[in-house]
Amino acid sequence: MTRSALRPYVLALAVATVASTACSSSDDTGSSSGGTPATSACARDTRKDIYTAGLAKQTSGALSVKLMDATPAPPAKQSNALTFVVTDAAGKPVDGATLSVTPFMPDHGHGSSVKPTVTPMGGGTYDVANVYLPMPGLWRLTVTVQMPNVAAQDVAFSFCIEG
Numbered sequence: 252m253t254r255s256a257l258r259p260y261v262l263a264l265a266v267a268t269v270a271s272t273a274c275s276s277s278d279d280t281g282s283s284s285g286g287t288p289a290t291s292a293c294a295r296d297t298r299k300d301i302y303t304a305g306l307a308k309q310t311s312g313a314l315s316v317k318l319m320d321a322t323p324a325p326p327a328k329q330s331n332a333l334t335f336v337v338t339d340a341a342g343k344p345v346d347g348a349t350l351s352v353t354p355f356m357p358d359h360g361h362g363s364s365v366k367p368t369v370t371p372m373g374g375g376t377y378d379v380a381n382v383y384l385p386m387p388g389l390w391r392l393t394v395t396v397q398m399p400n401v402a403a404q405d406v407a408f409s410f411c412i413e414g
């Protein structure tokens with residue numbers, strides 16, 4: 252009874268140890284991760300982007316969508332605020348576009364119940380609030396840029412959200 256009850260716990264510990272080793276190069280800043288248990292569901296997932304301010308993606312129509320800032324940084328479970336800057340092929344800021352951000356978990360086939368709010372700030376900058384990611388795992392944030400008289404274009408940023 253005691254032995255079989257313990258077994259899953261030991262297994263989970265072993266997995267956690269492997270996960271923390273795998274990601275130690277990216278976020279180990281000297282401490283050997285004291286209180287935070289490594290529960291990363293996607294530490295080794297090659298689909299994810301590593302957050303940096305200024306992370307840029309190109310649409311098929313040569314627009315650049317840059318993630319300039321995230322609060323918190325990197326994006327985390329629950330509510331996030333993101334700032335994007337959109338520029339055209341010539342590097343000119345794109346204003347007057349309608350931006351939308353759609354969170355989706357590709358491995359679970361679901362999105363978020365909360366619709367992000369987009370506020371154009373001028374200078375090609377769009378503030379996005381209420382990017383609500385309710386659970387840990389890989390989240391894909393599709394940013395769609397709709398300009399007048401141009402087909403909608405999108406890019407996707409994928410982040411590993413920790414539990």
Ligand SMILES: [Cu+2]
Nearest residue numbers: 356359386388
């Ligand atoms: Cu999910």
